[in-house]
Amino acid sequence: MPRVTDAGAQMTPTVGIRCVVNGKTIEDSVEPRTSLVDYLRHGVGLTGTHVGCEQGVCGMCTVLVDGVAAKSCLMLAPQADGHEIRTIESVAPGEELHPLQEALRDHHGLQCGYCTPGFVMTALALKDSGAACDEATLRAELSGNLCRCTGYQNIVTAVAEFLGVEEHPA
Amino acid sequence: MTETLHEPQTESPPVGPWIGERVPRFEDERLLRGRGQFVDDFDDSRVLHVAVGRCPYPHASILDIDMSEALAVAGVEQILAGREVAARTQPLSVLRPLPDVPRLPFRALAVDRALYEGHPVVSVAATSRAIAEDALELVDIEYEPLPHVVDAEAALEPTAPQIWDELDSNLVVHNPRIEGDVDGALSRADARVADRFAIGRVSALPMEGRAIQAGYSPGISTLDVMVSTQIPHMFRLQLAEALEFREADIRLRAPDVGGGFGLKLGMYPEDVVVCLHAIDLGCTVRWIEDRMEHFRASTHAREAVHRAELGMNRDGTIQGMRDRYIIDMGAYNSPFGPPMLSSLMFPGPYRVRDCEVDRRVVATNKTPVGAYRGYGQPESNFVREILVDRAARSLELDPVEVRRRNVLRPHEMPWTNAGGAVYDSGDYLRPLEKAIEAIDYERVRAEQRQRDGDSRRLGIGVASFVEMTGYPGSRFLGKHGAAYGAHESVTLRANRSGGIDLYTGVATFGQATETTFAQITASVVGISPDAVAVHAGDTLGTPYNVGSFASRTTIAGAGAILAAGNDLRAKVLRIASGFLDAPVDALDLLDGSVVVLGAPQRRMALADIAAEAISGHHLSANEDPGLESTRYFDPPASAFGNGTAAAIVEVDVATGIFEVLRFVIAHDCGQQVNPALVEGQLHGGLAQGFGAAFFEGLQYDQDTGQMLNGTMVDYLVPTAADLPSFEIHHADVPSPVTPLRNPWGRRGRNDSARCRRCQRALRCARTVASRDQSTTAHSGVVVACDRRSRATPTLGFRQGGSDVKFEEVFEVSAAREKVWEFFDLEAERVGMCIPGAEEIHSLGDDKYRLKVAQKVGSMGATFDLRARIRDRQPTEMMSLSATGRSIKGARGDVRATAVVSLEDKGDGTTIRLDADVALGGMIGSLGHKVIAQKAEEITRDFAVALGESMTSWTAAS
Numbered sequence A: 001m002p003r004v005t006d007a008g009a010q011m012t013p014t015v016g017i018r019c020v021v022n023g024k025t026i027e028d029s030v031e032p033r034t035s036l037v038d039y040l041r042h043g044v045g046l047t048g049t050h051v052g053c054e055q056g057v058c059g060m061c062t063v064l065v066d067g068v069a070a071k072s073c074l075m076l077a078p079q080a081d082g083h084e085i086r087t088i089e090s091v092a093p094g095e096e097l098h099p100l101q102e103a104l105r106d107h108h109g110l111q112c113g114y115c116t117p118g119f120v121m122t123a124l125a126l127k128d129s130g131a132a133c134d135e136a137t138l139r140a141e142l143s144g145n146l147c148r149c150t151g152y153q154n155i156v157t158a159v160a161e162f163l164g165v166e167e168h169p170a
Numbered sequence B: 001m002t003e004t005l006h007e008p009q010t011e012s013p014p015v016g017p018w019i020g021e022r023v024p025r026f027e028d029e030r031l032l033r034g035r036g037q038f039v040d041d042f043d044d045s046r047v048l049h050v051a052v053g054r055c056p057y058p059h060a061s062i063l064d065i066d067m068s069e070a071l072a073v074a075g076v077e078q079i080l081a082g083r084e085v086a087a088r089t090q091p092l093s094v095l096r097p098l099p100d101v102p103r104l105p106f107r108a109l110a111v112d113r114a115l116y117e118g119h120p121v122v123s124v125a126a127t128s129r130a131i132a133e134d135a136l137e138l139v140d141i142e143y144e145p146l147p148h149v150v151d152a153e154a155a156l157e158p159t160a161p162q163i164w165d166e167l168d169s170n171l172v173v174h175n176p177r178i179e180g181d182v183d184g185a186l187s188r189a190d191a192r193v194a195d196r197f198a199i200g201r202v203s204a205l206p207m208e209g210r211a212i213q214a215g216y217s218p219g220i221s222t223l224d225v226m227v228s229t230q231i232p233h234m235f236r237l238q239l240a241e242a243l244e245f246r247e248a249d250i251r252l253r254a255p256d257v258g259g260g261f262g263l264k265l266g267m268y269p270e271d272v273v274v275c276l277h278a279i280d281l282g283c284t285v286r287w288i289e290d291r292m293e294h295f296r297a298s299t300h301a302r303e304a305v306h307r308a309e310l311g312m313n314r315d316g317t318i319q320g321m322r323d324r325y326i327i328d329m330g331a332y333n334s335p336f337g338p339p340m341l342s343s344l345m346f347p348g349p350y351r352v353r354d355c356e357v358d359r360r361v362v363a364t365n366k367t368p369v370g371a372y373r374g375y376g377q378p379e380s381n382f383v384r385e386i387l388v389d390r391a392a393r394s395l396e397l398d399p400v401e402v403r404r405r406n407v408l409r410p411h412e413m414p415w416t417n418a419g420g421a422v423y424d425s426g427d428y429l430r431p432l433e434k435a436i437e438a439i440d441y442e443r444v445r446a447e448q449r450q451r452d453g454d455s456r457r458l459g460i461g462v463a464s465f466v467e468m469t470g471y472p473g474s475r476f477l478g479k480h481g482a483a484y485g486a487h488e489s490v491t492l493r494a495n496r497s498g499g500i501d502l503y504t505g506v507a508t509f510g511q512a513t514e515t516t517f518a519q520i521t522a523s524v525v526g527i528s529p530d531a532v533a534v535h536a537g538d539t540l541g542t543p544y545n546v547g548s549f550a551s552r553t554t555i556a557g558a559g560a561i562l563a564a565g566n567d568l569r570a571k572v573l574r575i576a577s578g579f580l581d582a583p584v585d586a587l588d589l590l591d592g593s594v595v596v597l598g599a600p601q602r603r604m605a606l607a608d609i610a611a612e613a614i615s616g617h618h619l620s621a622n623e624d625p626g627l628e629s630t631r632y633f634d635p636p637a638s639a640f641g642n643g644t645a646a647a648i649v650e651v652d653v654a655t656g657i658f659e660v661l662r663f664v665i666a667h668d669c670g671q672q673v674n675p676a677l678v679e680g681q682l683h684g685g686l687a688q689g690f691g692a693a694f695f696e697g698l699q700y701d702q703d704t705g706q707m708l709n710g711t712m713v714d715y716l717v718p719t720a721a722d723l724p725s726f727e728i729h730h731a732d733v734p735s736p737v738t739p740l741r742n743p744w745g746r747r748g749r750n751d752s753a754r755c756r757r758c759q760r761a762l763r764c765a766r767t768v769a770s771r772d773q774s775t776t777a778h779s780g781v782v783v784a785c786d787r788r789s790r791a792t793p794t795l796g797f798r799q800g801g802s803d804v805k806f807e808e809v810f811e812v813s814a815a816r817e818k819v820w821e822f823f824d825l826e827a828e829r830v831g832m833c834i835p836g837a838e839e840i841h842s843l844g845d846d847k848y849r850l851k852v853a854q855k856v857g858s859m860g861a862t863f864d865l866r867a868r869i870r871d872r873q874p875t876e877m878m879s880l881s882a883t884g885r886s887i888k889g890a891r892g893d894v895r896a897t898a899v900v901s902l903e904d905k906g907d908g909t910t911i912r913l914d915a916d917v918a919l920g921g922m923i924g925s926l927g928h929k930v931i932a933q934k935a936e937e938i939t940r941d942f943a944v945a946l947g948e949s950m951t952s953w954t955a956a957s
């Protein structure tokens, strides 16, 4: 984890954290200023969670914190202490894709794929919360995740299918 | 003339079994699992990280750079600055040079003078990005701001500050072109409409910013570069030129690329610097652009001012057109530079013979512009289609009827348009009719009339376009001075597993090259797409190519795959013929095996044929070993996509709030390789068009020259909640650009012109609905719109969550006249009462410049502010405004307005301060609550300091 601990002689103080990431308990020490997304990507090596703005706007960094979708660029790593984090890498651990991932593939819901992990995590959280019941609500619920390639249409179709939401007929 | 209307003009060419199939993408599996490999996803345990220091001013002399303190930071390995870098490297090469324009050398780091906000000035390599950024804050750079200009029209004024000594003025190039008798045609027209159209400045904004990693080990002397780019081979050449390396000593690859849209065409200054660090330090160095840098240092696009005119006859015939426009190039001609397609494509799909296009490219103190979807075409489509609508309205003609009358017909093809483009083919009426039918035009018109008096009215917008895709041949490009050709190339190599390895220099950034190239190869050779392994974007082992832009990859790539596939197939059949003891013409390659026609039990698997070819053990004497072919394909002409978009929009005429009820697009991009991918491209292009029309627009403050909304919070891109569902209709007419060599007759997939095509249609719709005759269509200025997901928009650009309004009322014992005198005469002293104020200078004319240091939360920053007294009503009120940016510490900018009002309170005075402060950038991202708290604290301290200062002043006077 050189990015955050190789502070050399400066010896920035670190704090200990203990959290569960994708089912595994991790004990580590981090510089307090390390954001959760940097820690996950460069500390734990889970690079499926991406970074697009570091401002909480784009949703590239969305992970689940205790089952709730959160923007990991807005959390500091020490704030994950005592919590359970899930990232995209945990969604389909085996050969098979998760049904949501399959829906995204079948409906061509990704192009460059940079935003995809964020959408997957948001949609998984939505499934649990049961918040979206029509297309307009679904679109609003997805509006914390940006995508510059797809125009969202196929993402909305795929997520709607996964959640069992009726899309408005055109 | 109508008899040929709905006849495709060429016969359908042969289509291979996988062409036109919705094959799922091969890229998806890894991307869906988060296992894609973008540059920053590679292991960084032995990697140094770079942070780049940038000029905070639009134009400044760099007087001194003191890096001593920064170099002492533990973990800092190297700091580079302009002079050293200039001595060791060549300026960035320009891939599309402007003819007859002197070279405007774009150095990797600014030398002595920085020309735009965000211009790279110093670069730190350290063991972590955080340490590199810490060190950057300690690099002391002394700037002297120079006069600046951030508006293209103002830059043409004789008094404007001159940006380049190499030029006579800020006019970089002027390209007039007149075809026919434009004045005559316009004067004969029954109606003439003219207007000024200001097209906003936008960012392509791929979700992954730029990224580069360079590794160098002294023993090997080879630079191993990984970069998020659209053009690996050209990039390698540019890098070799800048570093004065042999091309052979650089390996360059693009791993997964998180979107490009034209922004990742060509090398940028940071790329050269990162390589220098790697060479000097003999290790691997990485730079990942953050979003703040992206807005300031990656190319912008589109900004232009068009003055255009169109003349129409009473019968709806377009008589003539004129478009004189100015492009704001920014400070440099970037590798791809300002667009020229606005001129070429201005006539659009219409039969226009008398036409003038006149382009002027102007230098300003802004980020350089570059390519972006459609690259000049959406801009001129926008202008033309609005004029067509307005002309139709002034003659009381139906806008659809007018388009029907003017669109070119198949029998008129090929057609050389008045801008100089040769349209190869196309039936432009077909998509127009399709779109009209799809939105049920007559019925909606009737409904629209019924709702004429309502507060919520209907608008119907229609826009037609032609879009140039690809290039008309390498020779053509050579004549026009481009540094690249028009070809694509591919190597196909059969492997012993029964599949084919395909090597292409094309990078893949969402356009699914891995899938489409496999589909085409499978179709030509006679195997399944799964058996084709596409190796893309690595200069090691791929033939030279041009790269992915201008929707050209599939057009040219298909030609190369066809040629190489045919070679391969022929050799496979020849070799098999010996083993199967049958003549070649009795053989076929189907599903990965060669079979004897009529005797399907006699077969030989491709894997076995490849094994024989590779070992060479049993080949006939006149057959060389190996089973591979490398072929290039140079399309002899551009292909032109075309189509019509139509929108129905409901508008509240009182508020301007609108809803897009339906958006239909009918288009023709020729034979589609994979319709799902084509639709995906259309959706994406439409979304970017909506963005440019309604949300996006980079704003600059004229006084300070500073970018006002360069953060993701402030620069709005459409979200899922902002966009309607798009309805797409295909009307595919095969393009005969290369009937023999490219049997699928593929046009480009309109990679982009739709960008503004939706903007156009929507804007037309809105205009029609509200009978709005306003003269400026300024893209990016959101007047009011219904965004379900975010806060209320305001005019100009919307502030993020850091816009804080507050008031503070306090009393001082001095009389009102005395207090006023203090404010009026002692502005500097008032300024120094601002907590953290370090210095203040009067600039005359009620303008001041001040430096203020502040600490908010864990972030500290020094702001350089320009303040101005805007209004004063003696003894009662004074209003001020200030804008500025952080020049040290955390990056960010600030804008504030304040009104001070005075009232008698007994013998003393009540001072009331109403202020509105907007913070952008990193500091702004701290959020409303933190900022509001801080603002309160500042105001309180200000009140106390002011009281004290005034008391001592009153005492002294």
Ligand code: FES
Residues within 6 Å of the ligand: A050, A051, A052, A053, A054, A055, A056, A057, A058, A059, A060, A061, A062, A071, A072, A073, A074
């Ligand atoms: S990186 Fe976290 S929201 Fe953009």
Ligand code: FES
Residues within 6 Å of the ligand: A109, A110, A111, A112, A113, A114, A115, A116, A146, A147, A148, A149, A150, B207, B258, B259, B510
């Ligand atoms: S697929 Fe590229 S950003 Fe969404």
